[in-house]
Structure formats: C-alpha cells, structure tokens
Amino acid sequence: MKILVPVKRVIDYNVKPRVKMDGTGVDLANVKMSMNPFDEIAVEEAIRLKEKGVATEIIAVSIGEQKAQETLRTALAMGADRAILVVSETEVEPLGVAKILAKIVAEEGPGMVILGKQAIDDDSNQVGQMLAALTGRPQGTFASKIEIDGDSIKVTREVDGGLETVSLKSPAIVTTDLRLNEPRYASLPNIMKAKSKPLAQKTPADYGVDVTPRLKTLKVAEPPKRSAGVKVADVDELVAKLKAMGVAA
Numbered sequence: 458m459k460i461l462v463p464v465k466r467v468i469d470y471n472v473k474p475r476v477k478m479d480g481t482g483v484d485l486a487n488v489k490m491s492m493n494p495f496d497e498i499a500v501e502e503a504i505r506l507k508e509k510g511v512a513t514e515i516i517a518v519s520i521g522e523q524k525a526q527e528t529l530r531t532a533l534a535m536g537a538d539r540a541i542l543v544v545s546e547t548e549v550e551p552l553g554v555a556k557i558l559a560k561i562v563a564e565e566g567p568g569m570v571i572l573g574k575q576a577i578d579d580d581s582n583q584v585g586q587m588l589a590a591l592t593g594r595p596q597g598t599f600a601s602k603i604e605i606d607g608d609s610i611k612v613t614r615e616v617d618g619g620l621e622t623v624s625l626k627s628p629a630i631v632t633t634d635l636r637l638n639e640p641r642y643a644s645l646p647n648i649m650k651a652k653s654k655p656l657a658q659k660t661p662a663d664y665g666v667d668v669t670p671r672l673k674t675l676k677v678a679e680p681p682k683r684s685a686g687v688k689v690a691d692v693d694e695l696v697a698k699l700k701a702m703g704v705a706a
C-alpha cells in the first residue's frame with residue numbers, strides 16, 4: 458500500500474508566538490520553524506506500517522514556500538521514500554491545500570493518506586475532512602490507533618466520551634491524534650541519506666488549482682495577560698476569598 462503524508466512547515470511548538478505590531482498576523486521573522494507535530498506523528502505511523510511490511514512506499518507532500526523543502530527533508534530523513542513540494546510563496550488556505558492534495562491523490566493513487574488532525578499555526582482542523590469530501594474517500598479522524606488488515610483500515614478515534622473504533626475501506630483518509638505514537642528522531646546517517654532522495658517541485662498551477670485566498674484576516678491579537686496570583690496563609694483564607702468572589706458556597 459502506497460501512503461501519502463502531507464506535512465506542513467509551521468512555527469515550532471516551543472516558540473512563543475509574537476503578534477506583529479500592526480495586528481495583521483504572527484511575526485515569523487527569524488522564528489524557528491518545524492514540521493507540524495501532528496504531521497511528525499503521521500510520518501512515524503507511515504514508517505511503522507512500512508517496517509511491518511504493510512506500506513510499500515511513503516510519499517511526503519508539502520505546500521508552501523521553498524523553505525518547506527527543509528520539512529520534507531526531515532520527513533525523508535525519518536524514513537519517507539520521496540517527496541513533492543508544491544511551491545507557493547503566498548499562504549495557501551485549507552481548501553486550496555485539500556484541492557491540490559486531491560489532485561496528487563488522483564495521480565499517485567495511495568491506499569491511505571495520513572494527515573495531522575490540525576496544523577498548530579492556524580488550528581483549522583479542515584484539510585483531512587475536505588480531502589475526504591473532495592476525493593469521495595472514507596475518513597477516520599483523530600486516530601489514536603490504526604490497524605490494517607488487507608483493504609480494511611480500523612481506526613480507533615479519540616472522542617469526547619472515550620474511544621470509538623471505525624472500519625474504513627482502503628483507499629481512505631486518516632488524521633492523527635497526539636497519542637497515536639511517539640515520533641522518532643532522524644539519525645545523522647539518515648539525514649545525510651535524505652539529501653539524495655527524490656524531491657519533485659511543482660506549483661499549484663501544475664495541478665490546475667487556483668489558490669487565491671478567500672478569507673481575509675481582520676485582526677490578530679495576543680491573549681489577555683493573566684493577572685498576578687495572591688498568596689493565602691491557610692485554607693480558611695482561601696475559602697473566604699473564593700466565597701467573596703462567588704466561586705464557593
């Protein structure tokens with residue numbers, strides 16, 4: 458089974474985002490960028506399936522600026538076989554990403570696409586679901602376990618009340634949740650090897666997709682600053698304060 462793994466280059470999850478002075482977005486100048494954490498989990502899952510002999514080839518795809526090559530090289534160093542970079546120097550919205558991925562799915566015919574459940578920069582949580590709709594393929598979102606038996610893909614999903622298991626028929630779309638696995642670090646020899654793995658370059662126009670933005674960001678603001686806490690001497694004082702605030706009866 459061929460597996461397609463879309464990976465997005467996003468602000469590193471350890472970096473505290475700074476909002477631009479004019480409130481038009483997050484300041485990305487000189488900020489560390491990395492692979493979206495949920496996508497690292499997706500790459501790891503694809504590699505484990507290849508190690509088990511279930512997956513035959515892993516293709517990593519990224520849509521973004523030239524620098525997204527670094528993200529693809531990381532996926533290749535982890536164990537993906539080849540990569541496709543769809544270059545767009547302007548931000549592509551989730552629908553545009555899903556439309557491009559749908560074209561790549563039609564071209565490559567993967568048995569499964571594993572995406573992150575959301576990109577941590579825009580927190581959209583849309584691409585996987587849109588891709589399933591555009592391709593007419595079944596979807597299993599927020600996977601905490603994936604079991605494959607022939608063309609049956611069993612996905613255990615994290616839902617509010619606990620776990621739900623759904624059975625999908627391949628080809629299908631799956632999105633990863635945090636507890637699916639713990640991604641590996643790429644070893645130095647694999648980082649070196651990744652430099653010679655194939656990386657194809659395309660543009661949205663090659664797939665006939667118009668990526669003109671449909672949304673306009675009106676304002677981006679920092680969350681309100683938390684006010685300083687107060688130290689209390691004992692439990693009685695704490696309860697008295699909570700009562701005064703109307704929190705405790």
Ligand code: AMP
Pocket residue numbers: 463464465466493495496518519520521549551554571572573574575576577579580581582583584585
């Ligand atoms: P989102 O719907 O934007 O929160 O993204 C969900 C998932 O779609 C991500 O975890 C990625 O797997 C994939 N994705 C989103 N944007 C891109 C992109 N520009 N390039 C590649 N994959 C993407």
